[in-house]
Amino acid sequence: MSPRELAPYLLSDQATLREAIERLDAIRGQLVVIVDEAGRLRGSLTDGDVRRALLRMTPMEACVDKAMNPDPVAVRPGHNPAEIQAELNALGASQAPVVDREGQVVGLYPEHYGETGPRDNLVVIMAGGRGARLAPLTRHTPKPMLTISGRPLLETIIQRLRDQGFGRFRLAVNYLAEVIEGHFGDGSAFDVEISYLRESEPRGTAGALALLEEPIDGPFLVMNGDVLTRLDFGQLLAFHGDHDAAATVCVREHRFETPYGVVETEGHRLVSIREKPTFRWFANAGIYVLGPEALKQVPTSGHYDMPTLLAALTERGDTVGAFPIHEYWIDIGRPPDFDLARSDYEAVFAAPGQ
Known part of the structure; x- marks a missing residue:
């Protein structure tokens, strides 16, 4: 690996978490190597490190050392590749910096990692809602079929998943189902396999899963049909598997910065006052990975939402993970969201390499 090829994978130890995220996004890789001003190894940063930092509510402007691994796996130049790979496998690492005797980073092993291959995981997309908040646009067009940059939103979702290796889709349909089915058919025109979960009545954000007839023996994706994102779904599946x-x-x-000072009281006494504080919280992004056991909680009839399913799993002691999204994401639920998605599209999705 030449210095020019290596340069995009190196990041200064003075960089911020935001800059680290932008670098990871730019190289579409698993690893950014953190170095000091002399090019010596200081740490490493993976997508998992970033998402763990976000779950800790680490500020985006914090120094990258708040998120990096300060003791990463490193290998020496010239070592036997089979021995290096065995060491990485034993440590659960996919890629490592190559470091010379002076501690300077001179390469990566392997040089390229993470090529996308075919994935057998099923994808279920909830596309049956009425989209009432987007009326009158949805009077004769189901919300997932509203066009952005000349293409239905649902087509963009399917094509981005296809480009990441997914080929098996089930579309849950109800409102104006014939419009969706007429456009996609069996999916062959889009180089994927598509069939339909036809709701006789609205079943909620999880109820249609009871209509799955095929055996499910591994994790599968579920997402709302009005979400536009640049998420790496492979990293989501890896996170799900890593946490069992x-x-x-x-x-x-x-985030929301209140324009007022927030006062805390006990009875008639003032306890504290914070001037225009910023409140931070996590919101449901409408994208999930479910294991086969989760399906057993979904009733065969009636309305059933995803929060109810997740609560049922938690109550019985199952692990429900939270995967923070730092990539572009928008829920197209209201007219301003639709307008924003249309204005964002060219810059976020249509540029070369996106």
Whole structure:
């Protein structure tokens, strides 16, 4: 690996978490190597390190050392590749910096990692809602079929998943189902396999899962049909597997800076006052991974929402993971969201390499 090829994978130990996220996104890799001004190894940062930091509510402007691994696996130049790979496998690492005797980073092993291959995981997309908040746009068009940059939203979702290796789709449909089925058919025109979970009545954000007829023997994706994102779904599946979860829900951090001083009281006494504080919380992003056991909680009839399913799993002691999204994400639920998605599309999705 030449210095020019290596440069995008190196990041200064003075960089912020935001800059680290932008670098990871730019290289579409698993690993950024943190170095000092002399190019010596200081740490490493993976997608998992970033998401753990976000779950700790680490500020985006914090120094990268608040998120990095300060004691990463490193290998020496010239070592036997089979021995290096065996060491990485034993340590559960996929990639490591190559460091010379002076501690300077001179390469990566393997040089390229994470090529996307076919995935057998099923994808269920909830596309049956009425989209009432987007009326009159949804009077004759189901919300997932509203066009963004000349293409239905649902088509963009399916094509992005296809490009990440997913090929088996089940679309839960109800409102104006014929519009969706007429456009996608069996999926062959889009190089995927598509069939339909036809709701005779609205079943909620999880109820349609009871209509799955095929055996499910591994984790599968579930997502709302009005979500546009640049999420790496492979990393989501890896996170789900690493935590041995029954379900994993994607979450998105939201912030609100109140324009007022917030006063805390006890009876008639003032306890504290905070001037215009910022409140931070995680919101459900409408994207999930479920394991086969989760399906057994879904009733065969009636309305059933995903929060109810997740609560049922938690109550019985199953692990429900939270996967923070730092990539572009928007829920197209209201007219302003739709307008924003249309204005964002070219810059976020249509640029080369996106």
